[in-house]
Amino acid sequence: MAHSRLQLTDETVTGQVDLHCHSTASDGILSPEALVSRAKSAGVTLLALTDHDTVAGFAEAQVAAEKEGVTLLPGIELTACWGRRVVHIVGLNIDPASAAIEDAIEERDRLRHARAMEIAARMEKRGFAGALEGARQHAGDGVIGRPHFARWLVEAGHLPDEAKAFKRYLGAGKIGDVTVAWPDMADTVASIHAAGGAAVLAHPLKYGLTRIRLQSLLSEFQDVGGDAVEVVCGQQNPVQTREILALLERVGEARDPGGQLLASLGSDFHQPDQPWRALGCVRLPAGVEPVWNLWQTGATQDQ
Numbered sequence: 001m002a003h004s005r006l007q008l009t010d011e012t013v014t015g016q017v018d019l020h021c022h023s024t025a026s027d028g029i030l031s032p033e034a035l036v037s038r039a040k041s042a043g044v045t046l047l048a049l050t051d052h053d054t055v056a057g058f059a060e061a062q063v064a065a066e067k068e069g070v071t072l073l074p075g076i077e078l079t080a081c082w083g084r085r086v087v088h089i090v091g092l093n094i095d096p097a098s099a100a101i102e103d104a105i106e107e108r109d110r111l112r113h114a115r116a117m118e119i120a121a122r123m124e125k126r127g128f129a130g131a132l133e134g135a136r137q138h139a140g141d142g143v144i145g146r147p148h149f150a151r152w153l154v155e156a157g158h159l160p161d162e163a164k165a166f167k168r169y170l171g172a173g174k175i176g177d178v179t180v181a182w183p184d185m186a187d188t189v190a191s192i193h194a195a196g197g198a199a200v201l202a203h204p205l206k207y208g209l210t211r212i213r214l215q216s217l218l219s220e221f222q223d224v225g226g227d228a229v230e231v232v233c234g235q236q237n238p239v240q241t242r243e244i245l246a247l248l249e250r251v252g253e254a255r256d257p258g259g260q261l262l263a264s265l266g267s268d269f270h271q272p273d274q275p276w277r278a279l280g281c282v283r284l285p286a287g288v289e290p291v292w293n294l295w296q297t298g299a300t301q302d303q
């Protein structure tokens with residue numbers, strides 16, 4: 001094992017758990033410190049900071065977490081390819097200083113910079129001058145992404161809000177949807193494992209896949225060693241949760257007993273004015289095995 005993973009007590013996991021959120025280190029708008037204190041106010045006892053393709057916010061968040069009495073897991077949300085699709089794989093309880101995570105971040109950093117230049121070039125052609133500088137300003141020291149372009153488009157008065165910016169220019173099939181050869185899902189899971197962490201498939205219902213394709217994704221994710229799936233992501237209606245559970249059951253039935261993917265959950269918090277993804281707004285349904293069982297004192301660990 002690459003590092004000694006944080007061990008959890010029963011007390012930590014009986015409070016609010018939130019294993020997916022973003023700070024200014026990527027496309028969130030709260031600093032890591034402000035994020036942790038907001039999580040504390042929301043009653044979160046176990047938090048994972050999972051910025052897109054970076055762990056740069058972890059050190060600051062850790063200091064704040066110790067002060068606030070919140071248990072913090074080092075995490076990341078890695079961008080990956082599954083065939084021609086883009087998927088997000090969350091790494092939990094990783095060693096943020098490991099070479100495997102450093103390499104994974106470095107590769108994506110290069111890809112993100114090249115993509116940002118391409119998005120900006122396409123926007124210039126459409127008459128939006130200054131997109132790269134504008135997006136960079138919104139990203140600050142953080143990892144640049146499409147939301148920074150969206151924020152710049154809104155700030156520059158081109159569009160009324162970020163959602164419209166995605167709908168018109170940045171979302172699937174639009175000019176800002178640049179094809180990128182992100183590392184594939186299997187390599188991404190391997191990087192997370194090499195960093196001592198658990199690999200979690202983020203928000204399975206957000207990829208626009210049919211149920212059959214989603215079942216293939218889950219099955220392949222498990223084939224390549226994936227550990228868990230976000231059974232709940234943000235405010236989710238119970239029908240959607242049941243859909244994910246049914247898919248997991250179907251995928252599990254085709255396997256040996258005990259080979260079931262574990263359950264994770266997270267708000268996917270980015271900013272305070274989005275109540276549908278407020279910190280700590282999530283709860284696991286009954287009857288699932290939570291991913292944190294991997295790290296509870298007394299639980300067996302053989303990774």
Ligand code: AMP
Nearest residue numbers: 027052144145146147162163166167171
């Ligand atoms: P990127 O990682 O740069 O590809 O950007 C993906 C991020 O954009 C996601 O993590 C969300 O935070 C945000 N995003 C994706 N789709 C939308 C949308 N339709 N409206 C608003 N934000 C979105």
Ligand code: MN
Nearest residue numbers: 022027052270
């Ligand atoms: Mn995001």
Ligand code: MN
Nearest residue numbers: 077088202203
């Ligand atoms: Mn995501």
Ligand code: MN
Nearest residue numbers: 020022077268
């Ligand atoms: Mn996210």
